[in-house]
Amino acid sequence: MAATATTAHAQAMHDHDHGVPEKLGTVSFPIACTASVQQPFNRAVALLHSFAFGAAQKAFKDVAAKDPTCAMAHWGVAMTYFHPVWQPVLPPETFAAGQKEMQEAVRLQPSDPRGRGYIHALAELYKPDASLKPGDRTLAYEAAMASVVAADGKDVEAKVFYAVALLSNASPTDRTHAKQKQAIAILDPLFKANPDHPGIAHILIHACDSPELAKQGLDAARKYASIAPSASHALHMPSHIFTRLGLWDDSIQSNIASEKAAREQGDTMGQLHAMDYLVYAYMQTGRDKEARQVLAELKALPKLDMSDFAIAYASTAMPIRVAVEEARWDDAVAIVPPKGAPDSVVAIAVWAKGIGLARSGRPADAKAQADRLHTLEAHLRMAGDTYWADQTSILSSEVSAWAAQAAGNTAGATALLSDAAEREDRIEKRPVTPGPIVPAREQLGEMLLAQNQPGPALAAFQDALALAPGRAGAMRGAAKATSTQ
Template sequence: MIAPRRLLLLLLACTGPGYAQEMHDHDHGVPEKLGTIAFPISCAPAVQQPFNRAVALLHSFAYGPAQKAFRDVAEKDPRCAMAHWGLAMTYFHPVWQPALPPETFALGQKEAQEAVRLQPAAARERGYIHAVALLFQANPALKPEQRTQAYEQAMAKLASEHRDDLEAQVFYAVALLSNASMADKTHARQKQAVAILDPLFKAHPDHPGIAHYLIHASDSAELASHGLDAARKYASIAPSAPHALHMPSHIFTRLGLWDDSIRSNLASEAAARAQGDIMGELHAMDYLVYAYVQTGREKEARQVIADMKAMPKLDMTNFAIAYASAAMPVRVAVEGEHWKEAIALAPPQGAPDSVAAIPVWAKGLGLARTGRADDADAQAARLRAMEARLRTSGDMYWADQTGILATEVAAWATQARGNDAGATALMRDAAEKEDALEKRPVTPGPIVPAREQLGELLLAQNKPGPALAAFQDALAQAPGRAGSLHGADAAAKNP
């Protein structure tokens, strides 16, 4: 049961211009206002508008409703190959991980094969179908990244051959994002996508995919300000799509615009709950907790966590659900330096190592920060074991992130033993490794950036000058973070 004050805030977040009418316009929970799409196909004229609507849903990552919409098109026109292209595309999640979920791969493959079998006469449509068939080709030896790279190349060819096809340009841009490396701090593919999408955004300001993918392409410290116009616009383009209401907060978070982020995620949480989108609801709640913590609104953050805990049994096989449910309590405990609370945290039952590592890290920090260095070392060892398992499974990104968490715990345990130099060296190592990686869209950022922790460590060692430099570096990457601001203020007052 949602607390009355929280319920009021959720309702207020959803009372922007037109929202109430759009909620009345829903057809059994499927949103009606989704932006403007014109994607001409050679199927029966009667399915053209329903197909456009299905593509609009797809662009806002409303995968469940999009599947229903494309299936309706296929039923109305059994010869419509592009309906099966659309169905296959709902099983490809280009900026999420994994992009091709193993549990639904066979479903996407079946739809791609049906699209190939139907073979439309239009060469342009065959290009789309060829590209999605590469994603789902029947070759078990192919790695997911080989599939997405082949798809990107096919979409590049289609976009080049059909420069007047708006959707080809947009789908090529998001194909680039599907292959953007988290270790590429030059953001080369993101900048390629921005170069495609920028002029399109000016020419087609009500297209949901253009605004959406501009936000994803700009979701970095370097590019965030470039995505602000799209962030301000996207929610008004597709206000009935929960993800469209949430996505602006990726940019707001990057820029430290906490009140904007709170409004965005309150609206998204309410819309996702109304549509039964549990993953979208929890994702918005996690970003909401993060923003509440940065503004000192711990009471509100704790109420969000209480609402999460009151939800029916959550599916820990869904990474986004598992991540949000594990991260929210950790954010409040660690950022508030509630060390006894942090020590008591445990991983959600059934969560993967990449998620379970977060509360284990919090426990290790709590033990180290209360002087229990040996017990903290035991948690660091647990994290190293998780890191090893993740590497063995081939999940190198989360293995690297888990290794960073282990090093942070080790640094604080070393500090608890009075070894200032050793602690500083470990935390600098963690900060450098974290700086070399981008965050995944699943999270607003590290619970506490390693660079910020380095500042805290140096303050504890009575080294205000180096501490101030560390906090300033942290703020350059994550403007407006409360811990870095307070730390920088404390360091500046004690030169």
């Protein structure tokens, strides 16, 4: 028996309840529980596949209430505390709750071997061993899900959840995208055979969210919104691929629809996430007026929870994107870091101020912002957040480079920005953002143009466009470099 319904938006870093829209796609996940809960269970799994964690959790708990012996209902609740493509994958504030559900699932033990396989696998994620790091847990879960797939090669759900497990272990510094390619190899044939399955299309898009693989995700991107047309996340998620390919009009339409759905569902995080992608796309098509309208909508929102990374990131990045892309350096200088936001978000505000100061001819003041970024980087490293520490280090180098340029040290400026570009090229972006405010390699092209080096500038712009096709600044820069050679 299959469930047909829809999903709401994914939750980014914490548990966001996105409501229960009207259509979730088609899912069939047989369980050894009371027959009356089979359909509700399928529906709960469909919600889970679209990362509607709050709604899925409620649905699984409803199944457990109707059938107190249903071990898989507790498996489902525990799964909602696992956020595979976001950071952290196992939020510390909900980990104990996930362990408790997992213990209940193990205690109840389903009668069928298939159900026991799923529960054994997830138990690896929630082992009561405080010495295990999240990465240890996700690797153990991945291996256990591989065994579930091996036990029944016809189990579509096992393959989808195995692909999810693979992505939970994909390193942002692995430029070979090995885990993503493994997931794609599993999901591609499933997508052809199950075109209305929400998880297959959704996870394919995540697996293909890189410059190398984006074209492989285009069919899934075109399909996912029609699988779940009422869902803000299903409406937004295709724009990850559209952004990678420079399909700006498609991205704009995707995020207009997603923002509207998220707003109607009371999903602030989903709304802001779509708005950030929308501003990014507007700026690439010269639709500055529309981008500023989005900023006006942002200002009209009620007070935001800036301790929530995804909310803080999107709301901070949007005005910075407009100021820097338009080279409004006074606006950039006026950017104030949001109070209560994570250091990784504060960093982009400090960067904006530093870039604005440097490009306004105030190198000493800009250098002070670079030093502040070094301090934020140190805080992030002490907290174990290596990814955002590395990103903040890149931002610091960019500010230092433009400060050196403003001070007349062109050789030092080029060296600093070239190094920043090399480091940025080696790290994949997180799904929380459509991309850097301005890629370092695109900035390098701008700097080389300012130094009257059109040949090297053109090469830098071409390299930037290979990684981020269709970016307006890089295309303008390439045209100018070509005309001045």
